[in-house]
Amino acid sequence: MFYRLLTLAFTSSVGVTLVIIASALPQYKSWFPFLGLIFNLICPIPTIIARRRTDSVGGISSACMESAIFITMGIVVSSFAYPIVLARAGLIMWPASYLTLVGNVIVYLAIIGFYIVFEMEDTDYTMW
Template identity: 40%
Template sequence: MTMIKALISLSFGSALGLTFLMLGCMYHTYWPLLLLVFYALSPVPYCISQRTVDHDTDVPSNACRELAMFFTTGIVISAFSLPTVLARAGVITWGSFALLLTGNIVIFLTTLGFLYVFGSEEEDQIVL
């Protein structure tokens, strides 16, 4: 039952974040939709590193995992800097900028929650 609650809350978080993203596009400029690329790419390095890491050792970190964290950090920082650049260039308004930053925070916290809930190696969890 806890997995169903987790799925429902993660779905709600994703819907709320995408709603903020669409509200950020409400002034007839659709450049902020480029953030969808960052949303899709952010969990990819972590998921790839989870497949290649040797789970038998007790080493807390290795080069592959740290490289994945580096790439993920770069993707997240790029997602936060794109609305800043668009607002400073006058492409979007500052109200849209605030909505996009709120959407970024919600989406990335939801992604972090997804990786926390479904990222462990327990056998009794649902595998997507």
């Protein structure tokens, strides 16, 4: 039962570890990829706020929820563009960019997994 939550936590920690490795390895010589974790932290915030707002008003599709999804997608696209722009500008090396991109994919899959697990009605996670 709690294996799903444990698996998602492990998956997100692997993704964050890849981003930290992209920053901390001495051959890459730059901590700029570490700033990409800011995108991972603020990504779910608009959707969480909109879900609270739409739950009190009712209805699934509202202007608030659509705006939150738009902002969230902007954050996700920015988090993938950030390491590519840094690598093209020569501020980081391309392998560090690849590690950051793979870490972002893993973290965002874990975030989607958290949304799926917490939306399921037949588990005990919905009380949180």
